Amino acid sequence: MKKIALALATVAGLAATGAQAQDYPTRPITMIVPFAAGGPTDVVARIVTDHMSRTLGQQIVIENVAGAGGTTGITRGAQSQPDGYTIMMGHMGTHGAAPALYPNLRYDPTKDFAPIGLAAGTPIVIVAKKDFPANDLKGFLEYMQTNGEKVNMAHAGVGSVSHSTGIFFNSVIKAKPTMVAYRGTGPALNDLMANTVDYMTDQIVNVAPQIQGGNIKAFAIATPERSPVLPDVPTTKEAGLEGYEVSAWNAVFAPKDTPPEIVKKLNDALVKSLDDENTRKRLQELGGVIPSAAERTPEALQKLVESEVARWTPVLKAAGATAE
């Protein structure tokens, strides 16, 4: 008798999931952004979810859960109910660099998520406070050779994009600055503009407006080509720095075991958002790179995460990056 009851309960459970998935979403969705408001991940999240909300017919509410380089918020998201009502904006740090820096990381980026899709590519720019005593990358590198230990570099916590790309940068230029952690590169940028922190490697969507406004200096962009929104900022290669080409990305994730029908609805809303002219304009004017159709699938994101974890682990270990 018990076996029949268990079977019926299982079928009922599956049916409920099926019905829930079919009607999804019937209430607002929470998107965890694992950094402080106003930073690049928050900005990308708010831009893409604006149109996603319209497609889904429900509001997507951003919840900023900062700490530990983004792993606090992503851990919470990974452990949330797989019902489609809690999703996350992760990125190259939380789903690429983090495993190399957190031996006790409470999630596996390659196993504990239902990837939804890539939201934006975010090239890395080397930026400094306006008062920094150098006006180009060559001058910066010279200054760092003799003053490195007096200089401080901002980042958003161990394993964040700004931390991992900063560690990589410092290893390439053989510098050992004091590292200053923030709850996101939004707050870090405020201190850069206040001339109270010296430099950082950050995502273009955060720093482009302040570079264009002349409020901070940009020494180079770490991509093979210049950004159309920063035409006067040389690539690292043009500026004479070999071996430092790096770009970050931000992407939408749900917890693993999220029903496939819900994953499909979320991916469909993301794809429509990335095809929306206004969404594209807002991302591109900040220097964001719109993923191609092939790059937007859940399968493509799963492959990207796997390749990024494999890529960043040796880079960070070679750079002597320490765990938490």
Ligand code: MLT
């Ligand atoms: C942010 O939104 O603050 C950044 O994505 C943090 C980082 O990873 O550098």
